[in-house]
Amino acid sequence: MIFVTVGTQGPFDRLVRAVDKWAGMRARADIFAQTGPSDYQSEHIRTERFIDAGEFRRRVESSDLVIGHAGMGSIITALELGKQIIVMPRRASLGEHRNEHQVATAKQFAEQGRIVVALNEQELMDKLDQIQVLDGAERLGARASPRLINTIRGFIEAGYRG
């Protein structure tokens, strides 16, 4: 099962279309995509514009692979549930976001080896062909680094000793 998600901010048809095309070429019938406010008519994958937070987590949990835009909601949720994720960043120059930060975010996370990045549709389809889905990837713990938690907790307590 592959779960595709573009988040809630706007459509990202370039991603959905590429996955749809790949699904047709590879005869994959097990792909579900959350497509945002999009009118794209898919041929080979099932789609839903929006799903709620609970279904989102369930869809990620039950998938072998997540394909997403380079949004932190998608990336962090996939890592928390131990799923491999391929992201294609939204481009502001193509009207897909307000700024170009998704490219930098995606590259930084890819450098750390946490995610796979495809910068365009062809790269995405190539990487989908190459990817070896690993079972039981390590799950990210449910909370932030201890240092960050301690800093915030310390700040809260510091103003509140009575």
Place this chain on the structure above:
Amino acid sequence: MLQTPAFQSKMLLDDAVHVRGARPKLLAVSSGGGHWVQLLRIKQAFADCEVTFVTVEESYRAQVPDHRFYLVNDANIGTKLALLKAARRLAWIVWTEKPDIVVSTGAAPGYLALRFGRLLGARTIWLDSIANVEHLSMSGSRIGRCADLWLTQWPHLARPEGPHYEGSVL
């Protein structure tokens, strides 16, 4: 007591001000998607507080079942009318809740909540999203001096005068 340079001086100032008995009231504010996911990942730091969440999606309510929960419309700098509507709503929430602390992981609604919170004497925390790798978000850079604890999640974006780096949500 943990002390780091990021807030040591502020702490000394605040010591004289806040002397109360009950648990601190904390207002945690975020937009949707990654902002919300990051807010949940620092939730443990609020364990000793009475926490109220403010966010933009009704379906997030089920993820924080034991807490008070308000909805606000999402907005950004490009949607002035939505920004005004969010500002009115957040002003009302902050006035009603009278939090001791306001914390946000972004974006625009969190910025507004911190500004209103500060006006009413709350101490404020801004944790800029980990998505902002090259520079701070627009809200995150503007919040500057209005955040008593002003944090980035990337060491290379930290500056001596803030934002500070104290780890990340991952």
